[in-house]
Amino acid sequence: MGDIGLHQLLPIPLRDELRQKPSDIWNRDCTWVQGDCIHIRAPSGTGKTTLIHFLFRLRQDYEGKVLLGGEDLRTLGETQLARLRQRHFSIVFQDLRLFPALTTKENLEVKSTLTAPLPDSRIEHYADLLDLSGKLGDPAGRLSYGEQQRVAIIRSLLQPFDWILLDEPFSHLDRENIRKASGLITSVCKERAAGLILVDLEDDDHFVYTRKLRL
Amino acid sequence: MKPRTGKPIAKLVGRGQGRTPLVFALTGMGIGVLVLLVAIQAWVDLGGILGSSSNGGFSDFLVIHKEIPADRSAHSSFTPPEVRDLERQPFVESAGPITANLFRAGAIAGFHIRFSTDLFFESVPDRFLDHRPADWVWHPGDLVVPVILSSEYLSMYNYGFALSQGLPQLSESAAKAIPIDITVSGPGGTANLVARVVGFSDRISSILVPQQFMDWANAHFALSTSSPPSGMIIRVADPSNPALVAYLKAHHYQTNNEKLRYSRIRVILATILSGIGLFGILVILLALMICAVNLRLMISGNREEIRLLTILGYESRTLARALMRGLIPWYAVVAGAGLLLTEALQWAGWKFLSQKNLPLHPWLSLYPLLGAAGVLVVFSLVTRGAVRKNIRSVC
Numbered sequence: 001m002g003d004i005g006l007h008q009l010l011p012i013p014l015r016d017e018l019r020q021k022p023s024d025i026w027n028r029d030c031t032w033v034q035g036d037c038i039h040i041r042a043p044s045g046t047g048k049t050t051l052i053h054f055l056f057r058l059r060q061d062y063e064g065k066v067l068l069g070g071e072d073l074r075t076l077g078e079t080q081l082a083r084l085r086q087r088h089f090s091i092v093f094q095d096l097r098l099f100p101a102l103t104t105k106e107n108l109e110v111k112s113t114l115t116a117p118l119p120d121s122r123i124e125h126y127a128d129l130l131d132l133s134g135k136l137g138d139p140a141g142r143l144s145y146g147e148q149q150r151v152a153i154i155r156s157l158l159q160p161f162d163w164i165l166l167d168e169p170f171s172h173l174d175r176e177n178i179r180k181a182s183g184l185i186t187s188v189c190k191e192r193a194a195g196l197i198l199v200d201l202e203d204d205d206h207f208v209y210t211r212k213l214r215l
Numbered sequence: 216m217k218p219r220t221g222k223p224i225a226k227l228v229g230r231g232q233g234r235t236p237l238v239f240a241l242t243g244m245g246i247g248v249l250v251l252l253v254a255i256q257a258w259v260d261l262g263g264i265l266g267s268s269s270n271g272g273f274s275d276f277l278v279i280h281k282e283i284p285a286d287r288s289a290h291s292s293f294t295p296p297e298v299r300d301l302e303r304q305p306f307v308e309s310a311g312p313i314t315a316n317l318f319r320a321g322a323i324a325g326f327h328i329r330f331s332t333d334l335f336f337e338s339v340p341d342r343f344l345d346h347r348p349a350d351w352v353w354h355p356g357d358l359v360v361p362v363i364l365s366s367e368y369l370s371m372y373n374y375g376f377a378l379s380q381g382l383p384q385l386s387e388s389a390a391k392a393i394p395i396d397i398t399v400s401g402p403g404g405t406a407n408l409v410a411r412v413v414g415f416s417d418r419i420s421s422i423l424v425p426q427q428f429m430d431w432a433n434a435h436f437a438l439s440t441s442s443p444p445s446g447m448i449i450r451v452a453d454p455s456n457p458a459l460v461a462y463l464k465a466h467h468y469q470t471n472n473e474k475l476r477y478s479r480i481r482v483i484l485a486t487i488l489s490g491i492g493l494f495g496i497l498v499i500l501l502a503l504m505i506c507a508v509n510l511r512l513m514i515s516g517n518r519e520e521i522r523l524l525t526i527l528g529y530e531s532r533t534l535a536r537a538l539m540r541g542l543i544p545w546y547a548v549v550a551g552a553g554l555l556l557t558e559a560l561q562w563a564g565w566k567f568l569s570q571k572n573l574p575l576h577p578w579l580s581l582y583p584l585l586g587a588a589g590v591l592v593v594f595s596l597v598t599r600g601a602v603r604k605n606i607r608s609v610c
Contacts, residue, residue, distance in 0.1 A: 078531065079530060082525070082530040082533075097523055099227060101226075101227075102223055106223040106226070110223050110224065110527065111527060113223075113224075114529065
């Protein structure tokens with residue numbers, strides 16, 4: 001679908017506070033080209049998750065505009081919104097949002113069957129890469145938080161997307177698992193010519209970023 | 216391309232689906248369908264039995280006259296618009312005028328029967344006769360006029376008149392052998408003719424003469440250029456048809472009420488069956504309500520899962536479809552079971568009634584099939600509406 005445009009974006013609940021602070025994003029005009037790899041750093045409470053939710057249109061309590069391919073996300077109907085989340089934006093939530101009652105495999109199938117279904121072998125290959133092969137039959141609610149985070153990462157890669165949105169995606173992973181996960185994300189993004197937006201508390205070098213911004 | 220939904224989705228949106236309410240709803244649906252289908256089929260069967268019992272399943276003939284008002288203010292003959300209106304009615308297969316004589320007629324029986332009387336004649340188009348005797352012809356100039364007498368009249372003579380007057384009783388063949396001298400007269404003159412009974416009618420209670428004779432005599436003796444029908448004879452497919460009875464009543468026409476008696480029974484039974492059918496519909500509606508409430512509770516209970524699925528890119532209608540996929544087959548099974556059970560009852564009824572010589576088909580008619588399909592469609596549509604509405608409300 002294309003590039004992301006932000007025009008004078010400000011979350012209404014934090015409006016007065018954020019107007020006083022310098023930011024690369026809030027209350028400014030920005031354009032991010034599909035294929036960009038963007039790192040956004042900010043301390044907690046300054047709207048990292050809020051920004052991700054604005055982009056994914058989970059929240060609309062903002063001033064200004066969020067555009068994707070020139071289209072205002074506020075104007076999308078139910079079908080267009082579903083299509084946005086099926087084909088253009090993929091996401092790893094900070095709070096993961098898995099279905100605890102479903103097994104790891106079923107959590108992944110929920111996503112893989114939604115659009116162009118991927119073969120089981122692909123799911124198994126990703127699970128193998130992130131050391132989850134032995135956990136596919138376990139209920140997601142019984143996995144450790146780190147394992148759940150890896151399941152959420154794999155789930156985000158099982159659909160077509162132009163952009164992947166990562167909200168503190170490696171917060172519970174060790175260095176080795178971060179290396180494996182970021183490597184997998186990089187290869188899938190390359191395969192899909194997709195852009196990446198990662199928000200986190202600290203600076204990092206998990207990806208080859210084309211831009212580093214501060215909220 | 217429609218998104219595919221696998222087992223995990225059905226597991227998420229259909230989770231916690233109360234088995235008990237679903238069983239209640241399906242049982243209610245089954246009972247309602249059975250009652251409704253039995254009522255529909257019974258209504259169809261009733262039409263078949265009553266429609267055929269009066270005349271063996273063939274068309275019947277009714278002679279219609281106008282009621283004579285108490286003050287004798289109205290004319291009893293039928294006007295052309297009234298005839299046309301009667302002919303237009305869907306339950307009338309064929310209609311013909313009954314023409315009365317407008318001249319005076321008297322008769323004297325021959326041989327040793329001392330019998331003289333004033334007479335009347337009527338004529339109907341030949342196609343309305345029970346059977347047409349070979350000598351049922353008359354041409355101007357013929358001295359002998361063929362007559363078809365009502366069988367009832369011969370019975371009245373034999374068992375009423377002859378016994379009390381000391382006259383001989385007559386068989387049909389004897390009656391046919393007796394020539395009757397008749398005198399017809401009017402403003403146009405007087406003539407002496409001979410009437411001969413050539414047949415008897417069970418259908419028309421009258422003294423019938425050929426239409427050619429009636430037209431000639433009315434014109435010749437009564438100097439009448441037109442003779443409006445004094446009555447009408449109609450052929451109907453089903454004399455118990457309530458529409459026919461209602462029509463006759465509304466127009467103050469009289470006929471043989473014996474032939475119409477099934478109409479009353481039919482109306483009463485139809486009312487009872489309508490009540491039973493209505494009860495079936497009410498049970499179905501109740502089952503629908505249980506179903507809708509159960510769906511609302513289930514969707515509300517899985518609110519978080521449904522929200523997360525829409526966040527992941529599922530449309531509400533895709534989720535509704537996944538949920539429906541778990542319900543519609545059950546509806547189809549219940550409607551099919553109701554249909555099979557109705558057929559079993561029909562079969563049993565056929566076995567039972569065939570011993571009593573009552574006609575009944577062993578197989579269901581098309582209407583119960585349509586009824587079952589209708590219930591299935593209504594259940595599916597209402598469920599779809601309830602599912603979509605409730606899913607949208609939680610998204």
